[in-house]
Amino acid sequence: MTAPIHVAVTGAAGQIGYAALFRLASGDVFGPNQPVVLHLVELPQALGALDGIHMELDDCAFPTLVGVEKHSSDNLEAAFAGCNWVLLVGSVPRKAGMERADLIRINGPIFTSTGKAIQASAAKDVRVVVVGNPCNTNCLIAMSNAPEVPKDRWFAMTRLDQNRAVAQLAIKAGRPIAAVSNVAIWGNHSATQFPDFANAKIDGKPATDVITDHAWLKGDFISTVQQRGAAVIKARGASSAASAANAALDTVKGIIRPTPAGTCVSAAVFTDGSQYDIPAGIVCGLPLSSDGTNWKTLPGFQIDEFSRSVIQKTVDELLQERDTVKDLLP
Ligand code: NAX
Numbered sequence: 001m002t003a004p005i006h007v008a009v010t011g012a013a014g015q016i017g018y019a020a021l022f023r024l025a026s027g028d029v030f031g032p033n034q035p036v037v038l039h040l041v042e043l044p045q046a047l048g049a050l051d052g053i054h055m056e057l058d059d060c061a062f063p064t065l066v067g068v069e070k071h072s073s074d075n076l077e078a079a080f081a082g083c084n085w086v087l088l089v090g091s092v093p094r095k096a097g098m099e100r101a102d103l104i105r106i107n108g109p110i111f112t113s114t115g116k117a118i119q120a121s122a123a124k125d126v127r128v129v130v131v132g133n134p135c136n137t138n139c140l141i142a143m144s145n146a147p148e149v150p151k152d153r154w155f156a157m158t159r160l161d162q163n164r165a166v167a168q169l170a171i172k173a174g175r176p177i178a179a180v181s182n183v184a185i186w187g188n189h190s191a192t193q194f195p196d197f198a199n200a201k202i203d204g205k206p207a208t209d210v211i212t213d214h215a216w217l218k219g220d221f222i223s224t225v226q227q228r229g230a231a232v233i234k235a236r237g238a239s240s241a242a243s244a245a246n247a248a249l250d251t252v253k254g255i256i257r258p259t260p261a262g263t264c265v266s267a268a269v270f271t272d273g274s275q276y277d278i279p280a281g282i283v284c285g286l287p288l289s290s291d292g293t294n295w296k297t298l299p300g301f302q303i304d305e306f307s308r309s310v311i312q313k314t315v316d317e318l319l320q321e322r323d324t325v326k327d328l329l330p
Contacts, residue, residue: 004035004066006123008083010073010114011090012040013049015238016131019245020087025057027064029249030256037067041079041090044072076117083122087248088114088142091132093239100190101324104134108325111138115145122149129251129267130156131244135189136268136283137321143270143283144329152295156268158185158193158285159254160240160247165195165225169202172221173210179203181263184287184301187314188321189268193285194310195225199301201262218306259289264298276303278311282318 007024011017021038023029030036038057040050050070057068071079073090080086091107094100111130118126126149130139139156143149166180173179182201186194197217200207211217224231232240254265264287273280275297287298303311322329 002034004037005030005085006037006039006083007085007087008039008041008071008080008122009087009089010041010079011088011132012038013042013046013053014089015241016089016244016248018053019242020089020248021053021057022060022062023245023249025060025062025065027062029252030064032064034064035066036064037069038065039069039071039079039083041071041073041076043090044074047072076114077121080117080126081121083118084125084127085252086118086122086126086128087131087252088128088138089131089248091138094133100134100321104137104321104324107132107134107138108141108328111141112145112328115142118142119146119148127153127252127255128155129248130154131248133189134321136285136318137325139268139283140270140322141325141328147330151270154270154283155251155255156189156283156285157244157248157251158189158266158268159251160244161185161189161193161195161225161228161285162266163243163247163250164228165197165200165221168221168224169197169200169207169211172213172216173202173207175202175210180207181260182287183266184264184298185266185285186307186311187268187285188318189285190314190317191226192310192314192317193226194307194314195222196287196301196307197221198304198307199287204262222310254288255290255295256292257290258292264289269295269297275299276301276311277308278315279319282315282322284315284318 135156184196202210268285
């Protein structure tokens with residue numbers, strides 16, 4: 001029998017966690033022949049809710065789900081023990097009147113203990129996706145506190161931004177989603193990110209040839225993707241949940257499945273300073289390609305003056321965030 005994959009989800013009783021768990025359990029991510037053990041991790045006061053979720057998981061009778069563990073965030077080493085994948089969703093959400101820097105200072109410390117616990121107890125092949133915001137900098141904090149876990153195992157989620165950008169391009173071009181490819185998200189998962197229309201393709205042709213309204217591409221397209229989270233909150237009265245869970249799972253799939261030729265997947269990864277003039281030592285959204293086991297940053301994306309100026313802004317924000325948490329980076 002195939003050994004089960006152990007997947008931890010922090011914030012498992014939250015809205016993104018709840019939306020992600022059932023698809024992880026169902027075989028949607030790791031396939032119909034891969035047994036999965038879920039490690040549900042929550043704050044002590046939310047453990048009761050995990051009991052209810054556990055009942056619902058049982059009630060789905062998924063053949064691929066072979067175990068459910070429930071863990072308190074008070075004991076993260078137990079929570080992550082033997083885990084091959086860790087989805088870090090749990091964190092304090094931004095509230096009205098809270099500055100981004102405040103949020104970074106509130107959530108940052110959570111990710112120091114998280115990084116240490118992952119290093120101490122996760123499986124040797126562990127891979128980590130950080131969803132909790134500010135996800136790029138939280139990821140940097142966690143990985144910096146887990147120096148023995150290779151840097152290429154850590155991802156912060158920009159896939160929701162990629163999916164949002166793909167959808168906007170498809171709608172504008174009047175083409176199906178499947179016609180749009182090679183959409184990279186550069187930089188921070190924040191309102192400074194750069195959804196890269198310049199290297200995107202529609203039906204294999206440059207998006208800039210198919211969509212001739214370049215003022216839209218440089219203006220409303222970028223701002224719609226950058227502000228999409230806020231627009232969803234305004235319309236729904238709650239932040240993106242199903243789409244965020246979907247993007248977290250797409251991130252995992254993008255790494256464990258080969259990336260089709262001529263396209264990319266987006267995630268934020270640790271930079272070494274060797275590509276696209278992006279400084280070393282931040283977790284930055286980049287175009288990636290996977291062979292199903294290993295991933296690399298895709299070379300060859302064209303960066304013109306306009307793209308460079310937007311990328312510079314988002315990289316500067318990441319450098320500032322790094323500075324804000326420098327005491328949490330050993
Ligand atoms: P919820 O408030 O619904 O759920 C968060 C859950 O995390 C709660 O159940 C809470 O008890 C738990 N939690 C808090 N601190 C924890 C800790 N230290 N250990 C374990 N569990 C903990 O938020 P939800 O809508 O699920 O969003 C979760 C995170 O995703 C937020 O930080 C949010 O900002 C972030 N997002 C990131 C996105 C991205 O694209 N990277 C997009 C969606 C989302 O906004």
